[in-house]
Amino acid sequence: MEKEQEDQLASLLSVLPPVEFCCVYGSSLHPNNADKSSMVDYILGVSDPLKWHTENLEMNPDHYASWMVQLKGAKLITQVADEIGVGVHFNPFVTWKDKMFKYGVVRMDDLIRDLLNWEKFYLSGRLQKPVHILVDNLDIGNLNSVNLRAAISAALLLSPSKFSEEHLYAKICSLSYMGDLRMLFAEDKNKVKKIVQGQFGLFRIMYKPFLDEYATKDLLRFSSSGGHQLNFSQDCGLSAASSLVSRLPPTVRSEMGLKLGETRQINESGIVLNNYFQRTCYTGGFDVF
Secondary structure (H helix, E strand, O other): OOHHHHHHHHHHHHHOOOOOEEEEEOHHHOOOOOOOOOOEEEEEEEOOHHHHHHHHHHHOHHHOOHHHHHOOHHHHHHHHHHHHOOOEEEEEEEEEOOEEEEEEEEEHHHHHHHHHHOOOOOHHHHOOOOEEEEEEOOOHHHHHHHHHHHHHHHHHHOOEOEEEHHHHHHHHHHHHHOOOHHHOOOOOOOHHHHHHHHOHHHHHHHHHHHHHHHHHOOOEEEEEOOOOOEEEEEOOOHHHHHHHHOOOOHHHHHHHOOOOOOHHHHHHHHHHHHHHHOOOOOOOEOOOO
16 A cells, blocks of 8 residues: 555544554455545444544544434443454444544454454454554554464365465455355345455465465365466365364353364354354365364
8 A cells, every 4th residue: 555545544643542452354454445425433442442432532533423422432342342343333424524424433352352253243354454554563463363364274274175366365254254144135235246356465365374384284285277277185184183173262162062172062062153153054065074
């Protein structure tokens, strides 16, 4: 991303209270996005949401729904996010300097736990797709490597023995949408395909270190398709499945009731993983299914 564009994206932060983490996601990262009127999406990580919203209500009351401001303000906003939502409060349709923004505010501890454990599988799913980090005081970008490694492991467990590079990124992208009723009704059914095709180069940059790592460990093999994409093949045996499962978050492994090394439980792990994401897996893939 060019510095001028990055500075424009970061300019919103000048009218908000300080944050520990900030990333931009969505269509604004699309290399061919020519729609300058589209909303720019942010995730903001803060140490104390109650304190942050209290300050922001003083600075930018128009960013919030009027009923929230009139009732209990910052306390209500934080409670709704923590007790009803997924720990994130969003302010959409914020207009500043003739542009429209949406920003979600999350407690840093919650963000870190979701990246490492997939507790909510909301922001962790968001950060499995391309983002551009603007502020990172706690090295979330590096910590997210745990989340990305888990995502590619889950995608491989849910894939057949041979597949394309686009298939892999689409499988990763679809993890956070599995079981989402919006994808059945309100959302564009081609959303995942559009995301991957629109940001293909960003997905490749994002996941190349992990693809190289898995190739070194003989879990994955590359071949050229003759075009701009790679084709992959993978070992679908129990040993490979065990290795991939070991890279999943503790909460997922715990739900599987899995103790690595026991063949019976390895055989059942694919079924439980599939149920975890609420979607039928491909046939012809791992022996664990």
